[in-house]
Amino acid sequence: MRRPSSPVAVGKLSEPPGGKNERTLEGTNLVDVTVIDRRNYHLFQPLLYQVATGSLSAGEVASPLRSVLSRQKNTRVWLGTVVDIDPDSKRVFLADGAIVPYDSLIVAAGSQTSYFGRNEWQEWAPGMKSVEEATAIRHKILYAFEVAERLSDPVQRRAWLTFVIVGAGPTGVELSGAIAEIARQTLKNDFRSIKPEEAQIILLDGAPRALMPFPQDLAEKATRSLAKLGVEVRCGAMVKNVDKDGLTIDSGGRTDSIAAKTVVWAGGITASPLGKIVASHAKAETDKGGRVKVKPDLTIPSYPDIYVVGDLASATDEKGKPLPGVAQVAMQGGAYAAKAILRKVKGHSELPPFRYFDKGSLAVIGRAAAVADVFGLHISGLLAWLVWAFIHVTYLVSFQSRILVFIQWAIQDLTFNRGARLITGAAPTDFNFSRELSEIKRAPVNVPR
Structure with missing residues (x-):
């Protein structure tokens, strides 16, 4: 009843x-x-x-x-x-x-x-709104290094070691910084034929600067921090097409093509x-x-x-x-x-109209680096990262998750090791590893001497 x-x-x-x-x-x-x-x-x-x-x-x-x-x-x-x-x-x-x-x-x-009417781009540039999509992106990132390891042609290898993130909001900034740390820290000793730290990470946005919702001084600090990690930030760049070989962009009336096998879409919802x-x-x-x-x-x-x-x-x-x-x-x-x-x-009286209380904005760039606008106070660096970490751990629903996440972050800060690096299962936006290799022109396998 x-x-x-x-x-x-x-x-x-x-x-x-x-x-x-x-x-x-x-x-x-x-x-x-x-x-x-x-x-x-x-x-x-x-x-x-x-x-x-x-x-x-x-x-x-x-x-x-x-x-x-x-x-x-x-x-x-x-x-x-x-x-x-x-x-x-x-x-x-x-x-x-x-x-x-x-x-x-x-x-x-x-x-x-949102792909702004170009939903066909989803096949080559997955978004990140679900566990399945996040897992597919992880597959694509890790697969890219594996394919590059088996190639000797420098042009083909460069395409596999180029990672493009579309959208320089908080998600795009955080994702590009994390990929840069994977390439330059986590994987730097794991391969024999390639140098992961030479991977190119490009962050694109059509806006005049990254992190548009943030105060300009914090956005500029975030851009400088990304540059230190090796991330190339290109603003004022509009995406015109995305396919399996990369994407085409319009920058101030000039059309450019970027050869990239890994494109991630954080450009809108x-x-x-x-x-x-x-x-x-x-x-x-x-x-x-x-x-x-x-x-x-x-x-x-x-x-x-x-x-x-x-x-x-x-x-x-x-x-x-x-x-x-x-x-x-x-x-x-x-x-x-x-x-x-x-x-x-x-049976009580109605509530007054909803009033949103803006507590501020946070974005993490990398290890012990973040920017924060908290109650009008602009902070960056380690202090901002500590604020970001505390807030995000607090908002996790279960106590167990809070403990596990805290431990994982502590280990990563000390070792740069990322534990969830397994390539498992399949996803709708994933690609066939064998097929990708077979489509590449036959080239001698690069065997280190």
């Missing part, structure tokens, strides 16, 4: 809003909570790039949902994919035909990688397709990124029982400025929606 209020939280709980939503609602016996997700785990996305670069394993940045919510007896988890909703009858429809009724609905379906489904049935508007436009209380106009939070919501601050698509907004929005539902259940 349903209780007086049955909130349903829909979305990928790989995003911060999920855990915060449910934990707030779980603290009361007044409601029954149903969590619907197509994954059975909560993923901490800010550390996903470390899975892609072998610093951490997937299990260290993800926690099983049932384990996370095991003590909340008023909460159940349904593994499923939401394909439709009926806001008038208050029902959610799953791909397997199941129907879930609700009294209040929180939609936190997040976002996905768009809302989950569920956003348009919700907006269509609820007669709500969406912005150009597919996000649902919400009221100041994060509900959809005409449907005060539907909350949209995180990357799926197009919300503004008190001055009408769009809120950024960052984890802070998602976490605070999720907590707000849960509190608002509880107040309704208890």
Whole structure:
């Protein structure tokens, strides 16, 4: 039997809003909570790039949902994919035909990688929004060194030892710095025919500088730190094409080609397709990124029982400025929606409009190097890295993950060794090692003398 209020939280709980939503609602016996997700785990996305670069394993940045919510007896988890909703009858429809009724609905379906209409690029330039994609990127990076080891032609070898990251936001900066450390530190003694430290890492962005959301002084410090690691930062470069041999860019009207077998896309995101489904049935508007436009209380106009939070919501601050698509907004929005539902259940007055509190921005460049804008204070170097490390470890869901991640980071800082360097399984964006070698013109194997 349903209780007086049955909130349903829909979305990928790989995003911060999920855990915060449910934990707030779980603290009361007044409601029954149903969590619907197509994954059975909560993923901490800010550390996903470390899975892609072998610093951490997937299990260290993800926690099983049932384990996370095991003590909340008023909460159940349904593994499923939401394909439709009926806001008038208050029902959610799953791909397997199941129907879930609700009294209040929180939609936190997040976002996905955007190729700006060129989805065919995904085959050659995977994004990094899931464990599968991060694993595929790790495969591509490690495979590249393995193929290069078996080549003698310098042109072919250079293409395999060139790594291009598209998008110089925090993810692109962190990923390029990590790849540079892999090449120059982790692998420098592991090969006999190649010198991994000679790998070329290129970070591209169409904006005039890297880390556009950050203050300019911090962005400049980050760029200098990347340069010290050997990362070439090219701003004002627009990608025109990506294929198996590399990519073509436009830099100030000049067209250049970059031969690179490993390209990673961190160039933008768009809302989950569920956003348009919700907006269509609820007669709500969406912005150009597919996000649902919400009221100041994060509900959809005409449907005060539907909350949209995180990357799926197009919300503004008190001055009408769009809120950024960052984890802070998602976490605070999720907590707000849960509190608002509880107040309704208890018959209390409504909460005031949602107000986002910007705690600052962080980006790590490499070992003991980061930049941070915290409460208006600009810091960089080791201190910024310590702040970054403390915050990210704190936000991991499970205590076990916090301990494991802390130990892994300590070992890596002392040895530069990355434990999660196994090439395992297969992924949709992976490539066939034997096929790649067979396509290369027959050249003598480079045998060291």
